[in-house]
Amino acid sequence: MFFFVLFAVVMGAAHYYIWKRAVRDTTLPGRGRRIGTVVVLLLYVLVMAGLSVSRLGWALGDAVAWPGFIWLAGAFYFSLILGVLEIPRLLMLRSTRRLEVAVAAGVPNAVAETPETPEQPEAPEQPADPGRRLFIARSLAVVGGVATAGVVTYGATQALGDPVLKRVPVTLGKLDPRLSGYRIAVVSDIHLGPLLGRAHTERVVRMINEQQVDLVAIVGDLVDGTVDELGEAAAPLRDLVSTHGSFFVTGNHEYYSGAEPWLTELDRLGVSPLRNERLTIERAGASFDLAGVSDVTGAAFDDGPDYARALDGRDTSKPVVLMAHQPVQVREAAKHGVDLQLSGHTHGGQMFPFHLAVGLQQPMRSGLETIDGTQVYTTNGVGFWGPPVRVGAPPDITVLELHHNFAGR
Structure with missing residues (x-):
């Protein structure tokens, strides 16, 4: 029971993080976000059902085990890869903010200052442009999803193929x-x-x-x-x-x-x-x-x-x-x-x-x-x-x- 509760908490945290980066950050409030939220919740339930296979009975357990355990690997690698992608995400958001500050300060074509360019008054930092933020989030979510699919597919062929x-x-x-x-x-x-x-x-x-x-x-x-x-x-x-x-x-x-x-x-x-x-x-x-x-x-x-x-x-x-x-x-x-x-x-x-x-x-x-x-x-x-x-x-x-x-x- 302790292991089950601990697993539920860890998987809950992983799915919340996936929802945050792959659903909330990539959608605007509305139908798309609601659908994405439901999908993540269902995937969480699927993982927990897969772990409970023995309690579900052998026939029903067999039906949920394959998708449940495959997604368990997917959830692990998706959250791990998204975590690694936090670094380029932060760098791209910072670059976007600097670009906006430069534009607001009147730097022509938003180019960086040179020794010949007089120092410009510092403009207050503003949130990244919503359109740019959405593009960054969607791009990284796609990269993370494709990488996760590749890793899990490769890993499945290794696990299910002939032993070395x-x-x-x-x-x-x-x-x-x-x-x-x-x-x-x-x-x-x-x-x-x-x-x-x-x-x-x-x-x-x-x-x-x-x-x-x-x-x-x-x-x-x-x-x-x-x-x-x-x-x-x-x-x-x-x-x-x-x-x-x-x-x-x-x-x-x-x-x-x-x-x-x-x-x-x-x-x-x-x-x-x-x-x-x-x-x-x-x-x-x-x-x-x-x-x-x-x-x-x-x-x-x-x-x-x-x-x-x-x-x-x-x-x-x-x-x-x-x-x-x-x-x-x-x-x-x-x-x-x-x-x-x-x-x-x-x-x-x-x-x-x-x-x-x-x-x-x-x-x-x-x-x-x-x-x-x-x-x-x-x-x-x-x-x-x-x-x-x-x-x-x-x-x-x-x-x-x-x-x-x-x-x-």
Whole structure:
């Protein structure tokens, strides 16, 4: 409820600003302004309805989700671009006022003074000419609207198109040379829901199977809805093919959607949940440990991460790969000697400039980094949350290829 109220206030402020710059400033009092006001109000209601999709019922929610979330991105970028355009707006209004002052002071052709021109008496500053003000406001509103449409359209093609396939080599000092070349498909944040359904899952499964990997790691945020609503959309996961199977750890959204039924459903589909546990992966007489911990959000649902249970008592001469939804979990993982952590959650920022905000909560945004001595790979994920828009953070499926470091750790 707190999030909903906060979101309503922020969106209300954004829509008021859009109304002020794109409706009030661009129209004269009358019918046109009234129509524009009604349109902005309806768009605000549409955004709030899109956020309330689960409360509206699945059929009605699906009908409002697409336009609601598309406009959510539009409202964000339109208000952001209009904010940036405040600078040229103020400069143009100031130039207009100076021109009027010069004309009122009798400067021929409103040219600026030169050393040969005697100083003119200063005339009182007057408001910009209404016609000029209207022209400036309309021009900037059109520029902002066109730019917003371009950004949102580009972002939608990124979010809804095929994920980028990344191949990332990772060197582990403890890895037995016989395991060198072992391939793990890392996928996260699939976010099945009102906007992404069975076809999305089928595409993800097809792309992973084409890589002929040894293991599939799904690191959370599979769904935004219940098993009853989305069980059919998740069903293609049963078709995942790999040498050593498919594994799953919870993300924060699983707990909002009913984690227990989903863990049961995934197990039925052949995707093995790792709930604060580990197992041994063997090939050609060599092995490494694969572990998984619950998401930190699970602590509020009596299912929080238990690193000691998952990691203590193992053979520390072998490397351990940990599946954990959020990169921030590496702080605890490093204390238990984890060699490589696989994470998602950040969406790579999803929509610029949210990239800049990720660092307020997480130690990294995406890619491969070493934190507190533990390597962490964070995928951008293959889905999206909220707007079906990605700007500067395309969706991806990553194939990590493990290699032995012959020079030692």
